[in-house]
Amino acid sequence: EAGVVQSPRYKIIEKKQPVAFWCNPISGHNTLYWYLQNLGQGPELLIRYENEEAVDDSQLPKDRFSAERLKGVDSTLKIQPAELGDSAVYLCASSLGSSGGGEQFFGPGTRLTVL
């Protein structure tokens, strides 16, 4: 069974440029998460989707970050414009939803470098 797929794995952009990350969750997983991980820190939740609905986006900086999960399957996280401080790893995870408990399955992440 394929795990959570993310692309690209690495992205280098200049500040003020836009960037987008893509995630395809495990088949059948209704819940999808985007996390941000700074160097030396644990992941921090940005947004959680239940199917196509964003049910927790309280930590998403909405002035520059946006996300969508059309059709309740794959998802895209966008930053526009990117700032130097956005350099980090962006992780996507999925789970079976509330019935799946706390077991989340993570992708390998996208490492973003903003120059």
Add this chain to the structure above:
Amino acid sequence: DAKTTQPTSMDCAEGRAANLPCNHSTISGNEYVYWYRQIHSQGPQYIIHGLKNNETNEMASLIITEDRKSSTLILPHATLRDTAVYYCIVIPSGATNKLIFGTGTLLAVQP
């Protein structure tokens, strides 16, 4: 939500048991203890979880003290591939999809 305290780093000899402690003295009765690990350049990976009783699976054992204020993750025969950051996370039963990661313990398995 209960906070957890873990040592910043630990070493373990290959083939020996690795015992990773976690303090969660403010845990409440309906909160689970979850363990994840993150190998370098990979996403976190679920290991095990428990509420009151000790748990064992193919990866590890989880020992929770009777007062539930601390727990220990045990990797019975550590290998070099177990080198990773290990996160102990406490989650309310009504919000088991809300993971709040700390900085974890970096376990270095030495040959």
